[in-house]
Amino acid sequence: MKKYFLYKTLLVFTISILFFSCQKEDPNPKEKIEFKTPSNFPTPVYDLKENPVTVEGFELGRKLFYTGMLSRDGNISCGSCHAQTSGFTQHGHDLSHGIDDQLTLRNSLPIQNLAWSKNFFWDGGVFHLDLFAIAPIEADNEMGETLPNVLQKLRDTEGLQSPKTDYPLLFEKAFGTKEITTDRFLKALSQFQLMCISANSRYDKHVRNESTQENKLTTQELEGLELFEQNCSNCHSTTLFTDQSYRNNGLKVGNPNDTGRHRITQNEEDKFKFKVPSLRNVEVTRPYMHDGRFRNLEAVLDHYTDGIQDSETLDESLKAKLKIELNQEEKEAIIAFLKTLTDEDFLNNPILSEF
Template identity: 55%
Template structure:
């Protein structure tokens, strides 16, 4: 109880000038990220926001984190099936949302990074994303007086290091919390209620989807082969990290929050509508030796739903949209 009390103090004590720091939503579990090692302060968050929208992190000084993670698209890259980086170079996967990362145990579609503080290294150094070296990023930031002053305010010294950059970026991303959807209001037992159609959809979701897309984060963080046609894209996903053939074509289960804003869908952005996604699960699942067992039911592939059930499920999924998240001025480029 003492540890829990002290932890609550850590995440709730930054209430200066209206800034509350990291506050756990009432219907969320405790975060995975160790906030005691990098407590979110007003100055640290603001520095992280500057860095998130800073083009100097890329080789041509034009591509920022915010270029591929756009707030109005729930911090995905709207309109692109796969990421578009420096000089409009194409990546091989869809840009995942920057959302509720404090609860993530691993990052990227293949789980190749295991700590939020190391998350930015990959896009900064990736030749098709930002294509820069960290030593060059440090030179550029150290040459700017504004950054030297900001880093000194946060860390007590104007010496800028990679560790400080990553921790500041984490402070910004830790506050990219989506928890203000209609679903959240219902779960917190406010005066908001599901409609009849939404309630039906919720029960259909619990029956068919919740084992992988577990509420309230709407992902269990696991890696699964969901039966996509791999002739379209031979990306083997998790196997590229573990080198284990049993992980072939497994990808991290994405959150279902904010689906109205994060189109297109799947790791390669192959589907442009929820109906296409549901078509896949009802009649497009491809069998393979690593196909998730949940998609094999008594020898029948996929998830069987009637047209009415599909409509109700889509109605429920709309309750996971969080308009407040995509319009928060504190997360926007200042």
């Protein structure tokens, strides 16, 4: 009897440990998936009434974001060029690598705070988040697939795999029926990307008066903030750290065929103008510029102090002196400040990670 009691006690104890371990590894997403505008952010541009974020829609979008089924060979996913730990960029590559290891035209931009973006890509060629995924899916050097093929591949998973990869079942949970349409597919991807919100850096805590003794900005970082506001905020303005404009910042022309915004508008005055990128998480999104030519932040600041090239479309704010006056100590202070824009919570948020 004593032996039986001991065995029963050990069995209950083991089951309890397994239960609580599983609970820890698989937290209830319903408690975490909710779109909220950070208190220091403006009103989103994206119309959430047209596509409200739901747990089921988000989870579907998350699976779609990380599946290789969106590419021709099944090996390239959205996450291939947009890795979470690198601010959803392809870390270390000057130009992104697509299908068959082909190089893309440009360096991948981060996926963050897209609910506040007015248009997308370095040249602004897409004007709505729900249309964002079509371009990389159908680009010959990115995913090399067609949207109709992608939708059919998703339909063909019905009943063939587990409920976790039965896409018609997942679409039913998200949208009410098993029908897989272009609109539902794109809206599910948008729901995942809408939740890629970076708003909890040390800088954010500073402006919201949430800093503690451990994470408050240092004297050097505050000096860097002041220098940044004096020299950089003309373009990298607002809480988003971009004014979302297109500018020629004086780079020496690399690929003459990549004329930036001009490729979309065909206006001569837009030649070699590229979107002003957000500087949030800039510490981890290297290399920098549309072609990834600068490997570190020091090289970026060196460009603005000593490397600006004059041209007909050079931004007016740079034309007067062709340089920004900064000494080495000031550059170091600005870089120290820029590192306060790193949002560790965003970079390590498990609900945004691959399954």
